Structures are given as structure tokens and as C-alpha cells.
Amino acid sequence: MVEAFVCRQPDEAHEEVYRHLLRRNARLYGVHYTIDSNGDIYLVGRIGLHAVTADELDRILGQVLEAADGDFNTLLEIGFATAIRREWDWRTSRGESLANLRPFQQLIERDRPMSG
Structure with missing residues (x-):
């Protein structure tokens, strides 16, 4: 098995x-x-x-x-999308490394309003 x-x-x-x-x-x-x-x-x-x-x-x-x-x-x-977003925001607010969250960057960018 x-x-x-x-x-x-x-x-x-x-x-x-x-x-x-x-x-x-x-x-x-x-x-x-x-x-x-x-x-x-x-x-x-x-x-x-x-x-x-x-x-x-x-x-x-x-x-x-x-x-x-x-x-x-x-x-x-x-x-775990919500938890990933929360972790991203927490790390960003404290200047922490986002290295191991980079594979999920498109998830974060999808939530941001497009500027134009």
C-alpha cells in the first residue's frame, strides 16, 4: 500500500x-x-x-x-485563498519576505482593481 x-x-x-x-x-x-x-x-x-x-x-x-x-x-x-490573501497582506504590511508566497501572486493581483 x-x-x-x-x-x-x-x-x-x-x-x-x-x-x-x-x-x-x-x-x-x-x-x-x-x-x-x-x-x-x-x-x-x-x-x-x-x-x-x-x-x-x-x-x-x-x-x-x-x-x-x-x-x-x-x-x-x-x-486556502482567503488565508493566502491574509498572509500576503500581513507580510506586506510588515515588510516581511513574500518569497514562498510568490506562486500565488496572480491570486493577489486578481483582487486588485486595475489602474488606468
């Missing part, structure tokens, strides 16, 4: 997050997204003992890495 924690339960937009996960499940190999009783998001999969080879393990673990890493920022942007 393969199990990898991806992110905690979203704060908001649950339906949109789950829709994204269900659509993503259709394109995954050997694993799928699920939630636990707390609503936290995991990737899980089962592999039969007869199929356990170095190549197959590499493929499955590669899929876990690609999915979790590739979907992480999208899940955060959908399910």
Missing part, C-alpha cells in the same frame, strides 16, 4: 477542491486522491505483490511525487 499526505482539509471552496481531485484521479496511475475522516487530502494506492518490481515502484512513487507536487499549489489556491 502507498499512502502520502498531500494537504490538510481546505478552509473553503470544498466542492471546487473535490471536483479538482476527482478530475485529477482520472489521469493518475496506480494511486488516487482520497480524504480521511478529518477531510485531509491523501494520495493512496495498492499494488499487488506480484507487481512489485523496481520499475513499477519507481513509476508509482514518481506518480505520487508528480501528483502531490504538481497539484499542491492549485489545491492551496482553491482551498
